[in-house]
Amino acid sequence: EAGVTQFPSHSVIEKGQTVTLRCDPISGHDNLYWYRRVMGKEIKFLLHFVKESKQDESGMPNNRFLAERTGGTYSTLKVQPAELEDSGVYFCASSQSYGTSGRRKNIQYFGAGTRLSVL
Amino acid sequence: AQTVTQSQPEMSVQEAETVTLSCTYDTSESDYYLFWYKQPPSRQMILVIRQEAYKQQNATENRFSVNFQKAAKSFSLKISDSQLGDAAMYFCAYSNAGGTSYGKLTFGQGTILTVHP
Numbered sequence: 001e002a003g004v005t006q007f008p009s010h011s012v013i014e015k016g017q018t019v020t021l022r023c024d025p026i027s028g029h030d031n032l033y034w035y036r037r038v039m040g041k042e043i044k045f046l047l048h049f050v051k052e053s054k055q056d057e058s059g060m061p062n063n064r065f066l067a068e069r070t071g072g073t074y075s076t077l078k079v080q081p082a083e084l085e086d087s088g089v090y091f092c093a094s095s096q097s098y099g100t101s102g103r104r105k106n107i108q109y110f111g112a113g114t115r116l117s118v119l
Numbered sequence: 120a121q122t123v124t125q126s127q128p129e130m131s132v133q134e135a136e137t138v139t140l141s142c143t144y145d146t147s148e149s150d151y152y153l154f155w156y157k158q159p160p161s162r163q164m165i166l167v168i169r170q171e172a173y174k175q176q177n178a179t180e181n182r183f184s185v186n187f188q189k190a191a192k193s194f195s196l197k198i199s200d201s202q203l204g205d206a207a208m209y210f211c212a213y214s215n216a217g218g219t220s221y222g223k224l225t226f227g228q229g230t231i232l233t234v235h236p
Contacts, residue, residue: 048222
């Protein structure tokens with residue numbers, strides 16, 4: 001079974017440009033999450049999709065960030081325009097909604113991340 | 120808001136020995152999950168172990184076990200018989216079990232574990 005796939009693995013752009021990150025979750029996983037880790041700081045939650053709907057977008061830093069998940073499959077995270085402070089590693093994760101007990105297990109499987117460098 | 124604190128930026132252990140990584144958290148919720156994730160140098164995070172707050176029994180997964188102290192809000196990870204492949208950054212994480220933010224993982228700062236042969 002394929003894991004969570006992210007690409008590109010590394011992106012270098014100039015301030016003011018646009019970058020789009022892509023995440024392909026594990027097949028059948030309804031939940032998809034975006035996180036990021038900026039240099040020297042802890043990993044921070046950005047948002048959570050359930051299928052194509054945004055369940056929780058409380059972590060999105062500002063309106064320069066736009067996440068989409070059309071059709072409830074892969075997701076994209078666009079940064080427009082990029083700023084220097086957006087540099088960091090962006091992680092995507094996915095999970096099933098419910099375990100066999102009916103209780104949310106919230107076991108998230110992570111991708112390898114996209115390292116974004118804004119110059 | 121929930122917080123997770125890992126007070127040990129770095130730890131080291133000799134191969135075959137035991138090491139304990141510390142984690143404390145703060146929450147007003149009664150039902151939640153706690154996790155330890157491992158991130159080897161290749162960068163992909165892997166779930167090591169998971170604890171449900173309503174279960175008093177400490178979770179174990181082979182050489183990995185936790186000491187979950189709910190009243191003290193402490194969740195430490197014990198690695199027994201350490202192996203070279205255990206070298207990684209370890210993250211402690213928290214999530215609510217319900218509510219609109221049930222999917223959100225709150226992470227600690229991470230602990231870099233070095234294993235010496």
